[in-house]
Amino acid sequence: MEIESYEKSGKIVSKVRDDASKLIKDGLAIIDLVEFVESEIIKAGAGIAFPCNVSVNEITAHYTSPLNDENIISGGDLVKLDLGAEIDGYIGDSAVTIISEGDSDLNDDEIAKNENLIEASDLALETAISTIKEGMEIGHIGCEVEKVITELGFVPIRNLSGHSLQQWNLHSGLSIPSVASNDSIKLKEGDVLAIEPFVTDGDGYVDDANSTNIFKFEKIRPFRQTYTKKVLNNIKTNYPHLPFSSRWLTKEFSPNRLNNTLRELSQSMAIYPYHALIEKTGARVAQKEHTIIVEKEGCQITTK
Ligand code: CO
Numbered sequence: 001m002e003i004e005s006y007e008k009s010g011k012i013v014s015k016v017r018d019d020a021s022k023l024i025k026d027g028l029a030i031i032d033l034v035e036f037v038e039s040e041i042i043k044a045g046a047g048i049a050f051p052c053n054v055s056v057n058e059i060t061a062h063y064t065s066p067l068n069d070e071n072i073i074s075g076g077d078l079v080k081l082d083l084g085a086e087i088d089g090y091i092g093d094s095a096v097t098i099i100s101e102g103d104s105d106l107n108d109d110e111i112a113k114n115e116n117l118i119e120a121s122d123l124a125l126e127t128a129i130s131t132i133k134e135g136m137e138i139g140h141i142g143c144e145v146e147k148v149i150t151e152l153g154f155v156p157i158r159n160l161s162g163h164s165l166q167q168w169n170l171h172s173g174l175s176i177p178s179v180a181s182n183d184s185i186k187l188k189e190g191d192v193l194a195i196e197p198f199v200t201d202g203d204g205y206v207d208d209a210n211s212t213n214i215f216k217f218e219k220i221r222p223f224r225q226t227y228t229k230k231v232l233n234n235i236k237t238n239y240p241h242l243p244f245s246s247r248w249l250t251k252e253f254s255p256n257r258l259n260n261t262l263r264e265l266s267q268s269m270a271i272y273p274y275h276a277l278i279e280k281t282g283a284r285v286a287q288k289e290h291t292i293i294v295e296k297e298g299c300q301i302t303t304k
Contacts, residue, residue, distance in 0.1 A: 091165050
């Protein structure tokens with residue numbers, strides 16, 4: 001049943017999230033964290049809803065390791081861990097921000113700011129969740145979230161939003177911004193939403209960063225080269241609905257040629273490339289996310 005599958009995937013996400021959070025410390029390779037999360041989701045009997053995102057400091061979202069990623073987490077880093085699991089296509093999506101343990105060269109102000117950013121993202125998510133119920137206007141949720149973040153002296157990321165979920169669909173139409181808007185769409189009982197306020201002390205906008213390691217299948221397009229066709233068919237067979245990482249494809253295709261092919265597929269819109277996102281001014285960002293199901297008088301958090 002639909003709700004049971006959401007509950008099941010939510011429970012798996014929350015357990016893996018909490019276990020993975022404990023590993024975050026100075027010297028940990030990002031790829032080890034990413035692979036731990038992805039393998040634990042599989043071991044728990046779910047599918048991976050999207051490549052595990054580990055976005056550090058000013059990197060805000062959509063970073064996953066490429067093959068042979070050499071990036072290492074340092075002490076004092078603000079690490080956003082965003083993961084998703086699916087049961088029969090019903091997705092749990094949750095994120096948490098952790099301050100990496102270990103020595104750092106941050107001063108006292110910067111250490112305090114890390115903690116305050118995390119607290120603000122916690123409160124922003126709590127606020128959003130406490131306003132959600134059937135009939136609530138989407139614009140009002142953003143208004144309340146923005147108010148809380150601003151009162152704490154921070155800024156919400158304006159060009160990132162929460163999103164509705166449906167079976168096999170990670171972004172199924174509704175956007176839930178963290179700022180006030182005139183959006184008068186009302187939530188309905190049974191709507192499933194991933195709510196994810198991002199908080200910073202920078203400008204509050206993200207830009208594309210260089211790295212692109214997450215993609216989504218769009219449509220079959222004609223290609224002359226057999227290799228290109230082969231890669232696209234593999235993608236269509238294995239990841240027809242949900243995002244995938246280039247890392248996953250390197251089990252079957254050699255990495256050198258693959259990167260060019262993924263670029264070619266992106267340019268012809270056979271696949272969609274998700275760039276890593278970076279805060280415009282290079283300021284640090286914290287994020288917290290839960291998946292919820294809208295109810296008549298409130299909501300059920302599946303990823304608690
Ligand atoms: Co997420």
